[in-house]
Amino acid sequence: MSNGAVAGLTIGISVYAAAILIAVGLGISAARQGRRRTAIACAVVVGVLTVAGVIVAVASSVA
DSSP states (O other): OOHHHHHHHHHHHHHHHHHHHHHHHHHHHHHHTTOHHHHHHHHHHHHHHHHHHHHHHHHHHHO
16 A cells, blocks of 8 residues: 555544544534534434444445
């Protein structure tokens, strides 16, 4: 694997983790402020990102 590919994967994983953490933070903030729809939307985003991450991890380990 070339250095460019490794750097791209590292940045991709960092952005992926940041997206999950941001969604968790926004969801907690929304729940504390009583914004139920926003909190539910953030929970759905976190769930989708987590499932997508598991699917990508399994697919990359099989291939």
